[in-house]
Amino acid sequence: MPAKTGAEYKRRLKEAGNNVYIHGERVDDPTEHPAFKNVIDSMAALYDRQFDKPSKMLYQSPTTNEQVGMTFKQPKTLEDLVARREAIQEWARISGGMMGRSPDYLNAEVMAMGVANDLFAEDDPMFAENARNYYEYARENDISLTHTLIHPQVNRAKAQSEQKDANVALHLKEKQKDGIIVDGVRLLATQGGITDEILVFPSTVKPAGESDDPYSLAFVVPNNTPGLKFLSRESFDQNKSTWDHPLSSRFEEGDAIVHFDNVFVPWEKVFVCGNSSICNRTFLETNAVKHMSHQVIAKNVVKTEFILGTVLKLMDSIGIDKFQHVQDKGTEIMLNLETMKSHLFRAEQNAKLDKWGTITPDFEALNAARNWYPRIYPRMTEIIRILGASGLMGIPTEADFDHEEIGPILNRGLQAKNLEGYERVHLFRLAWDMTMSAFGNRQTHYEYYFFGDPIKMGMSYFDSFEKDQYKQYVDDFLAETKKNKNFAGV
Numbered sequence: 001m002p003a004k005t006g007a008e009y010k011r012r013l014k015e016a017g018n019n020v021y022i023h024g025e026r027v028d029d030p031t032e033h034p035a036f037k038n039v040i041d042s043m044a045a046l047y048d049r050q051f052d053k054p055s056k057m058l059y060q061s062p063t064t065n066e067q068v069g070m071t072f073k074q075p076k077t078l079e080d081l082v083a084r085r086e087a088i089q090e091w092a093r094i095s096g097g098m099m100g101r102s103p104d105y106l107n108a109e110v111m112a113m114g115v116a117n118d119l120f121a122e123d124d125p126m127f128a129e130n131a132r133n134y135y136e137y138a139r140e141n142d143i144s145l146t147h148t149l150i151h152p153q154v155n156r157a158k159a160q161s162e163q164k165d166a167n168v169a170l171h172l173k174e175k176q177k178d179g180i181i182v183d184g185v186r187l188l189a190t191q192g193g194i195t196d197e198i199l200v201f202p203s204t205v206k207p208a209g210e211s212d213d214p215y216s217l218a219f220v221v222p223n224n225t226p227g228l229k230f231l232s233r234e235s236f237d238q239n240k241s242t243w244d245h246p247l248s249s250r251f252e253e254g255d256a257i258v259h260f261d262n263v264f265v266p267w268e269k270v271f272v273c274g275n276s277s278i279c280n281r282t283f284l285e286t287n288a289v290k291h292m293s294h295q296v297i298a299k300n301v302v303k304t305e306f307i308l309g310t311v312l313k314l315m316d317s318i319g320i321d322k323f324q325h326v327q328d329k330g331t332e333i334m335l336n337l338e339t340m341k342s343h344l345f346r347a348e349q350n351a352k353l354d355k356w357g358t359i360t361p362d363f364e365a366l367n368a369a370r371n372w373y374p375r376i377y378p379r380m381t382e383i384i385r386i387l388g389a390s391g392l393m394g395i396p397t398e399a400d401f402d403h404e405e406i407g408p409i410l411n412r413g414l415q416a417k418n419l420e421g422y423e424r425v426h427l428f429r430l431a432w433d434m435t436m437s438a439f440g441n442r443q444t445h446y447e448y449y450f451f452g453d454p455i456k457m458g459m460s461y462f463d464s465f466e467k468d469q470y471k472q473y474v475d476d477f478l479a480e481t482k483k484n485k486n487f488a489g490v
């Protein structure tokens with residue numbers, strides 16, 4: 001089965017019978033459940049887009065010659081890399097970048113680890129073979145994935161092995177002839193309830209010591225594996241109309257705690273087994289972080305375009321666009337957009353072939369962009385809040401506008417410079433849902449913590465930044481001034 005349609009995506013979810021819980025009950029069929037059905041429809045629309053625009057979204061599989069998803073492609077030339085990015089942005093435009101976990105994100109990880117897998121072979125060549133095979137399987141079957149990287153927030157001052165109950169976090173319980181038994185809890189699988197399989201990988205920013213080897217695992221299992229449960233947080237999709245909740249009624253991806261109750265993982269689905277050293281190096285040494293960052297920055301360019309468009313329309317609508325501080329705030333977002341686009345351009349133009357024959361974007365540009373976006377995203381939502389002011393609370397629903405008596409009052413009373421009240425409130429509801437609804441607030445939280453704790457990311461950025469050349473520059477400058485004690489500026 002090559003690239004799949006939306007109908008096929010939904011059929012698989014229906015048949016899988018994944019163990020998903022929400023609001024205190026087990027979900028029978030996520031495709032019909034009010035917490036999941038709308039976002040499942042949006043995911044289905046992404047998969048259908050593959051067939052609406054096949055030349056952009058699909059390519060010929062190197063092994064089966066079937067048409068498979070472009071975002072699985074191992075880029076071997078700059079043209080391939082750009083084509084991948086265009087497919088990523090095609091998908092991102094459907095949600096204005098509000099679906100952070102459209103399938104391309106983890107397709108990038110699976111591709112990178114499937115190709116650059118030598119690291120996994122350090123323990124056993126079988127693990128590298130497994131990564132290679134999984135890439136092919138995921139690509140040829142268009143598998144949708146969630147992932148989980150983080151141990152539960154019990155006591156962050158201690159290693160997992162030192163916790164008061166050292167068996168809470170997911171750990172290796174037993175090695176058997178055919179596979180391993182794992183048990184415990186992991187956080188936080190976005191789209192946990194609405195995907196085919198789950199990747200369990202180490203954190204990208206929390207290195208583990210040897211005492212945490214039993215917690216240092218990487219594997220993949222289908223979401224309906226016996227013993228696996230997805231414990232979803234409350235849904236932010238309130239099943240209101242798309243007019244009332246333009247974003248949360250369509251793109252609420254959901255986040256789930258994942259419980260593994262003595263889950264059996266066959267050896268062929270294991271990539272790392274009880275080795276903290278390999279886990280700590282996984283994302284960097286497979287280049288996965290580079291390809292995943294490329295996807296994220298491409299998506300964030302689209303998201304920033306969507307935010308900018310919303311802000312500009314909001315300013316126009318209430319006639320504040322000529323005020324100095326308002327323009328300055330619009331400029332902040334424009335500068336963010338242009339800077340993100342420049343990072344992306346530099347990352348692609350400086351891409352190099354790695355030793356596995358993959359054209360790999362320049363990580364210096366991507367690393368700067370991925371460290372910067374969590375710092376600017378909360379400010380962009382603050383700008384919307386500041387400029388929208390009371391308009392973000394004066395947002396009656398569509399039903400109010402439809403009401404015979406109060407509808408006309410609202411339509412007149414909430415009119416804008418060039419818009420009827422109905423049109424203005426529609427726009428302001430979008431701005432509210434982007435930033436202030438439960439959905440909008442989650443977006444801000446999501447962007448802040450997306451790649452891991454931004455403070456820790458900033459620390460490792462500082463540590464790994466090549467600083468000597470800049471210090472040397474100043475040393476040379478100072479040396480010059482020592483030689484010319486009487487330098488008079490001529």
Ligand SMILES: Cc1cc2nc3c(=O)[nH]c(=O)nc-3n(C[C@H](O)[C@H](O)[C@H](O)COP(=O)(O)OP(=O)(O)OC[C@H]3O[C@@H](n4cnc5c(N)ncnc54)[C@H](O)[C@@H]3O)c2cc1C
Pocket residue numbers: 147148149150153156187188189190191255442445446449450451452453455456
């Ligand atoms: C909306 C959302 C969706 C997510 N989706 C996923 C997903 O799909 N898959 C997945 O695996 N993860 C997901 N995550 C989890 C995300 O990766 C983590 O939130 C992120 O890595 C931070 O880890 P933490 O939440 O455990 O924070 P913690 O590590 O518990 O940090 C909490 C606070 O304590 C501080 N702190 C902790 N330890 C230290 C220390 N040693 N020194 C100094 N300060 C410290 C941090 O700076 C932070 O302010 C998601 C998170 C959010 C918010």
